[in-house]
Amino acid sequence: MHLAYPAVLSALLFCTGLYGVLARRNAILVLMSVELMLNAVNLNLVAFDVWLSRTAEETLHSGQALTLFTIAIAAAEIGIGLAIVLAVHRNRGTADIDKLRDTAEGHESRPVDGLDSGTSTAEPTGRTEKAEATA
Amino acid sequence: MTTTTLAVLVPLLPFLGAAAGLLLGRTAPGFVRPLAVLPTLTSLVLAALVAVRQGGDAAVDAATELTPTGSIPIELALYIDGFAALVAVLVGLVATCVQVYSTGYLREDPRYPSYAALVALFTSAMFLVVYSGDLIVLLVGWEVMGICSYFLVGHYWETPEARAASIKAFLVTKLGDVPFLIGLFALATDAGSFRITKVLGAVAHGGLDHPTLIALLLLAGVAGKSAQFPLHTWLPDAMAGPTPVSALIHAATMVAAGVYFIARLLPVFEASQAAMVVLAVMAAVTMAGSGLAALAQDDIKRVLAYSTIGQLGYMTGALAVGDRGAAVFHLLSHGAFKALLFLAAGVIIHAAGTNSLAAMSRMTGLRDRVPDAFWTMTVALLALAAIPPFSGFFSKESVLGAAEHVTTGHTEHAPAAAGWIVLVAGLVTALLTAAYAARLWLLAFHGRGTEAPDHGRQPLTMTVVLWVLAAPSLALGGFAYRSLPDWFDGRDLAPALATSVLGTGIALIGVLVVHAAWRHTTAQAARVPLGAVAAHPEGDAGLVEAEAIATHAPAYGDVASAPDPADPGRLLLGPLHRHAAVGFHLDAVYRALFVRPVQGGASLVRFLDREVVDTYVRGAGTLPRWLGTAVRRAQTGNVQTYVSALLAGTVVLAVVALLVATGA
Numbered sequence: 001m002h003l004a005y006p007a008v009l010s011a012l013l014f015c016t017g018l019y020g021v022l023a024r025r026n027a028i029l030v031l032m033s034v035e036l037m038l039n040a041v042n043l044n045l046v047a048f049d050v051w052l053s054r055t056a057e058e059t060l061h062s063g064q065a066l067t068l069f070t071i072a073i074a075a076a077e078i079g080i081g082l083a084i085v086l087a088v089h090r091n092r093g094t095a096d097i098d099k100l101r102d103t104a105e106g107h108e109s110r111p112v113d114g115l116d117s118g119t120s121t122a123e124p125t126g127r128t129e130k131a132e133a134t135a
Numbered sequence: 136m137t138t139t140t141l142a143v144l145v146p147l148l149p150f151l152g153a154a155a156g157l158l159l160g161r162t163a164p165g166f167v168r169p170l171a172v173l174p175t176l177t178s179l180v181l182a183a184l185v186a187v188r189q190g191g192d193a194a195v196d197a198a199t200e201l202t203p204t205g206s207i208p209i210e211l212a213l214y215i216d217g218f219a220a221l222v223a224v225l226v227g228l229v230a231t232c233v234q235v236y237s238t239g240y241l242r243e244d245p246r247y248p249s250y251a252a253l254v255a256l257f258t259s260a261m262f263l264v265v266y267s268g269d270l271i272v273l274l275v276g277w278e279v280m281g282i283c284s285y286f287l288v289g290h291y292w293e294t295p296e297a298r299a300a301s302i303k304a305f306l307v308t309k310l311g312d313v314p315f316l317i318g319l320f321a322l323a324t325d326a327g328s329f330r331i332t333k334v335l336g337a338v339a340h341g342g343l344d345h346p347t348l349i350a351l352l353l354l355a356g357v358a359g360k361s362a363q364f365p366l367h368t369w370l371p372d373a374m375a376g377p378t379p380v381s382a383l384i385h386a387a388t389m390v391a392a393g394v395y396f397i398a399r400l401l402p403v404f405e406a407s408q409a410a411m412v413v414l415a416v417m418a419a420v421t422m423a424g425s426g427l428a429a430l431a432q433d434d435i436k437r438v439l440a441y442s443t444i445g446q447l448g449y450m451t452g453a454l455a456v457g458d459r460g461a462a463v464f465h466l467l468s469h470g471a472f473k474a475l476l477f478l479a480a481g482v483i484i485h486a487a488g489t490n491s492l493a494a495m496s497r498m499t500g501l502r503d504r505v506p507d508a509f510w511t512m513t514v515a516l517l518a519l520a521a522i523p524p525f526s527g528f529f530s531k532e533s534v535l536g537a538a539e540h541v542t543t544g545h546t547e548h549a550p551a552a553a554g555w556i557v558l559v560a561g562l563v564t565a566l567l568t569a570a571y572a573a574r575l576w577l578l579a580f581h582g583r584g585t586e587a588p589d590h591g592r593q594p595l596t597m598t599v600v601l602w603v604l605a606a607p608s609l610a611l612g613g614f615a616y617r618s619l620p621d622w623f624d625g626r627d628l629a630p631a632l633a634t635s636v637l638g639t640g641i642a643l644i645g646v647l648v649v650h651a652a653w654r655h656t657t658a659q660a661a662r663v664p665l666g667a668v669a670a671h672p673e674g675d676a677g678l679v680e681a682e683a684i685a686t687h688a689p690a691y692g693d694v695a696s697a698p699d700p701a702d703p704g705r706l707l708l709g710p711l712h713r714h715a716a717v718g719f720h721l722d723a724v725y726r727a728l729f730v731r732p733v734q735g736g737a738s739l740v741r742f743l744d745r746e747v748v749d750t751y752v753r754g755a756g757t758l759p760r761w762l763g764t765a766v767r768r769a770q771t772g773n774v775q776t777y778v779s780a781l782l783a784g785t786v787v788l789a790v791v792a793l794l795v796a797t798g799a
Contacts, residue, residue: 105771
C-alpha cells in the first residue's frame with residue numbers, strides 16, 4: 001500500500017478533529033475531537049514506521065512503540081477530561097464551552113443569583129459563592 | 136619611662152577610660168565613677184611630669200609613620216614645646232576637677248555613665264590636639280571634640296532648648312571646619328608635609344605660595360571652634376548643657392583649641408599681613424560685642440558664655456599682634472578662672488533653684504547658703520575683671536602690653552593697624568568686662584527680698600574643686616609671669632606701667648558705674664516680684680539646672696533676658712539692651728541668610744520632584760498601560776478562540792520556516 005493513503009487519511013482525520021476542537025460547543029464533543037487528532041497522529045506514526053522498516057536493515061519499530069504510549073496517555077487524558085466535564089456539568093448545569101468564560105478579561109466573578117454588584121457586600125458574597133461552586 | 140612614652144599615655148588613658156566606661160556603664164555601675172575620675176587624674180599627673188621633664192627646653196619631637204598614605208605622608212607625631220606642656224597641664228587640671236565635680240553634680244542622673252565617658256573621650260581628644268605634631272592627627276582630635284560637644288550639649292535632650300542648641304553647635308562649628316579642612320590641605324600642599332615642624336620650616340624659608348588664602352581658610356575653622364565673630368552664636372546656646380560641660384568644654388579647653396592652634400602655627404598667619412588685620416578686626420568685634428551682650432543677659436551661665444567669647448577675643452587679639460606667649464598665658468589663667476566661674480555658677484544654680492539673675496537679685500542671703508561658691512566666685516570675678524593682683528590682671532596686661540608694643544610700628548611680624556585695633560578694643564572690653572562681672576556679683580550675692588531657699592550643704596565634691604581652682608585664679612599670674620617666658624618664646628610678659636594703670640583704672644570705672652547704677656535701680660526691685668525657680672529643689676544639681684533652663688523661657692518670655700527694671704545692665708545699656716540681649720540679632724541674620732534659603736531650596740526641590748519629575752514618570756507609564764488595556768481585550772475567556780489563535784500562529788511560523796528553509 002502506498003504511503004499516501006494512510007497519510008491523506010490521517011490528514012483528513014486530523015482536520016476533522018481540529019474542526020471539532022475549534023468549532024464544537026459541547027465539551028464532550030471537543031474531547032472526542034481531541035481523540036480524533038491523537039489517533040490521526042497514531043496512524044501517521046504506524047504508517048511511517050512501516051514505511052521506514054521497509055528500507056532499513058533492522059529497526060526498533062519506535063513509531064509503533066510511541067503509538068502505544070500515545071494510546072495510554074490518551075486514555076488517561078480522556079478519563080481526566082471527562083471527569084472535569086462531569087464536575088463542571090454538575091456545578092454549572094451545562095457543558096457548553098461558550099458559557100464557561102470565567103477567565104475572560106473583566107469577568108470579575110459575578111454572583112450567580114444576580115445580586116447588585118454595586119453594593120459593598122457584592123464582592124465577598126460573590127467570592128464565597130464561587131468557592132462553594134468550585135468545591 | 137621616656138618622656139615620649141609618658142606623653143603617649145596622656146591622651147591614651149582617658150580614651151581607654153571612656154571606652155571602658157561606655158562598655159561597663161550598664162553592667163557594672165559601681166566602676167563608672169572610678170573609671171571616669173582615675174584615668175583623667177593619672178593623665179593630669181603624667182602631663183605635669185611631661186611638663187617638668189620638658190621644662191621649656193628643646194621641644195620633644197617624635198614621629199612614626201603607620202603606613203604610606205599617598206602623596207603627603209600622615210604620621211603619628213608628637214610635638215611638645217613649652218606651650219603644649221603647659222596647656223596639657225591646664226586641660227588635665229580642669230578635666231579632673233570637672234570629673235570630680237560631676238560625680239556630685241549628676242549623682243542621680245541615669246545617663247551619668249555615658250556622660251562621664253564622653254567627657255573622658257573629650258579630654259583625650261583635647262590632649263591629642265595639644266600634643267599632636269601632625270596636622271591630620273590634630274584634626275582627628277579637633278573633630279572628636281566637636282562630636283563630644285554635640286552629645287554633651289544635648290545631654291538634657293528631653294528639652295527642646297538642648298536639642299536645638301546641640302544641633303546649632305554642631306552645624307555652626309562644622310561651617311567653620313569645612314574651610315579649615317581645605318586650608319589644612321592647601322597648607323600641606325604648599326609645605327609638602329602635615330608635620331608642624333616641617334610646615335614651620337617651610338614658612339621660615341618663604342615656602343608658602345598662598346599665605347593669605349591659607350590663613351583665612353584656617354581662620355574660619357578657628358572662628359567656629361573658638362567662638363569668634365561671626366561664628367560665635369553657638370556658644371551662648373550651648374549653655375543648655377550641664378554646667379560641668381560648660382566649664383570644661385565651653386570655657387576652659389575646647390574653645391581654647393582654636394587659639395592654641397593659631398599659637399602653634401603663628402608663623403603661617405604672620406606670613407600674611409592681611410590675615411593678621413582680619414584676625415585683629417575679628418578679635419575686636421568679638422570682644423566689644425560680647426561685652427555688651429554679656430551685660431544684658433539674665434541667665435548666669437549665658438553671662439559667663441559671652442564673657443568666654445570676650446576673653447577668647449583677647450587671646451586672638453594677642454595672636455593678631457603676633458605675641459603667642461601672651462595669648463597662651465591668658466589661655467592658661469582664663470582656663471582656670473573661667474572653669475571656676477562655671478563650676479561655682481553650677482553650685483549657685485543648685486542652691487538658688489534658678490539660673491536667672493533677676494530671680495537671684497530677689498533672694499536674700501544666697502551667699503550665706505553657698506559660702507564656698509561665694510568666695511571662690513569673688514576671686515574668679517576679680518580675676519576676670521583684671522583687678523591686680525589676681526591672675527587675670529597679669530595675663531590681660533600682657534595682651535594689652537603686646538598690642539601697645541605693636542602700635543609703635545617697630546615690629547615686622549604684625550602691622551601697626553592690628554595693634555591699634557586690639558589695644559582700643561581691649562581697653563573698651565576691659566571696661567565692659569569689669570561692668571558685667573560687677574553686675575553678676577551684685578545681682579547674685581546682694582539680692583534683697585525673700586530668704587533664699589535652704590537645701591542643706593552642697594556635696595563636698597562640688598565645693599572642694601572650687602578651692603582647687605581658686606588657687607591658680609588667685610596666684611598663677613603673679614607667680615608665673617616671670618618664669619613663663621622661659622617656656623614660651625622668651626618675650627617679656629611683665630605688665631607695662633602705662634597699660635596697667637589704664638586698664639585697671641578703666642576696670643575700676645566699670646565697677647563703680649555698675650555699682651552706682653545698681654544702687655539706683657535696686658529700689659525698684661521690690662516693686663516687681665519675679666520668679667522662675669525649679670520645681671524640685673531637693674533634686675540633684677543637674678535636675679535643678681535642667682528645670683531652671685526649661686522654666687526660664689515660660690517665665691520671662693525668652694531664654695536670654697528678663698524684663699527686670701531693677702537690672703543695672705538695662706539702665707546702663709538703655710535702648711541698646713534690647714539688641715544686646717539677643718546677641719545683636721545675629722541669629723536672625725543667620726536665619727535670613729542661611730536657614731530661609733535652605734528651607735526655600737528644600738521646598739523647591741520637593742516641588743520639582745513631586746510635580747515635574749513624577750509627571751514624566753507617570754507619563755512614561757501611560758503608554759504601556761494603554762497597550763495593556765488593548766491587549767487584555769483578547770482575553771475572551773473562550774478556550775476555542777485561544778486555540779484558534781495558537782493554530783494560526785503555528786501555521787504562520789510553519790510557513791515562514793518553510794520559506795526560509797527553501798530559500799524563497
